[in-house]
Amino acid sequence: AQSVTQLDSQVPVFEEAPVELRCNYSSSVSVYLFWYVQYPNQGLQLLLKYLSGSTLVESINGFEAEFNKSQTSFHLRKPSVHISDTAEYFCAVSEKVGNKLVFGAGTILRVKS
Amino acid sequence: KAGVTQTPRYLIKTRGQQVTLSCSPISGHRSVSWYQQTPGQGLQFLFEYFSETQRNKGNFPGRFSGRQFSNSRSEMNVSTLELGDSALYLCASSRGQGGQETQYFGPGTRLLVL
Numbered sequence: 001a002q003s004v005t006q007l008d009s010q011v012p013v014f015e016e017a018p019v020e021l022r023c024n025y026s027s028s029v030s031v032y033l034f035w036y037v038q039y040p041n042q043g044l045q046l047l048l049k050y051l052s053g054s055t056l057v058e059s060i061n062g063f064e065a066e067f068n069k070s071q072t073s074f075h076l077r078k079p080s081v082h083i084s085d086t087a088e089y090f091c092a093v094s095e096k097v098g099n100k101l102v103f104g105a106g107t108i109l110r111v112k113s
Numbered sequence: 114k115a116g117v118t119q120t121p122r123y124l125i126k127t128r129g130q131q132v133t134l135s136c137s138p139i140s141g142h143r144s145v146s147w148y149q150q151t152p153g154q155g156l157q158f159l160f161e162y163f164s165e166t167q168r169n170k171g172n173f174p175g176r177f178s179g180r181q182f183s184n185s186r187s188e189m190n191v192s193t194l195e196l197g198d199s200a201l202y203l204c205a206s207s208r209g210q211g212g213q214e215t216q217y218f219g220p221g222t223r224l225l226v227l
Contacts (some may be wrong), residue, residue, distance in 0.1 A: 099168075
């Protein structure tokens, strides 16, 4: 069985400041790792995913996440946030077979002007 | 390409009733998964269907059931509703069944049980 821990329930940050949203996972098998974002009253959208290869993955809107196997972590970072990044962010894992995503509890990112 | 659509978007039911939610996946996608989202329990996997067969099931009671049709559209049914079933129900579709597949989520159906 897998589990995902998002260490911060809320992260307030000023606009143009850097941010890191932390995610740790536990699994007895190899997994794929994902970050999803949920804007108010909407479904989830994929931000980025790690399948294999380079441990640093990037999204098109400036977010990046680094897979650290030894620390079983997949932290999400952005060097400079915008007001529009205000949303809830979910870290998730999936086994290599099947489509079952196991989600963390979510981190609400609040960007203040 | 149209995204995942879910109907209805909002629903109010009373305890003991049953409800059916519908999900239309992205064209060409054959896998449909369902999730329940609540403030207390977060996002929890309900079940996954691929080619009209349930491939995976989460830890929910038998009151929660689903099916998938030949056109990949899916429905989930909750019988004998309880107050705790109030939640946002999200449907996600993907092209195939591997864990590496990106799941595309619909906007959800918000169910309120009174």
